[in-house]
Amino acid sequence: MLISTTSVLDGKPVSRYLGIVTGEAIIGANIFRDMFAMVRDVVGGRSATYEKALAEARETALTEMSARAQELGANAVIGVDLDYEVLGQSNGMLMVSCSGTAVVC
Numbered sequence: 001m002l003i004s005t006t007s008v009l010d011g012k013p014v015s016r017y018l019g020i021v022t023g024e025a026i027i028g029a030n031i032f033r034d035m036f037a038m039v040r041d042v043v044g045g046r047s048a049t050y051e052k053a054l055a056e057a058r059e060t061a062l063t064e065m066s067a068r069a070q071e072l073g074a075n076a077v078i079g080v081d082l083d084y085e086v087l088g089q090s091n092g093m094l095m096v097s098c099s100g101t102a103v104v105c
Helices: 031-043 048-071
Strands: 016-028 076-087 093-104
Touching (some): 016 048
Antiparallel strands (some): 076 093
16 A cells, blocks of 8 residues: 555556545553653653654554555555644543545556
């Protein structure tokens, strides 16, 4: 499955547009991640734990979107947009969502 943020794929003309497809993933920050992230904030540096969780959520959302496109008979998704939102009462959850247009090239 080809996935692109652009509206065209170089050398692969779109023969059919199948519709919008989406994928979502929500991750919760647990107390241990929060404690280690607070330590990183105090001493500086990057929070590898949060970065890994964010990368996993992004991959989950993209995989889900790709599976939905494949169910429609697509072999590519174009115009992909990734969004990140903080959710929950104390902003303790992060949602990664993506959307794009399923196409046949």
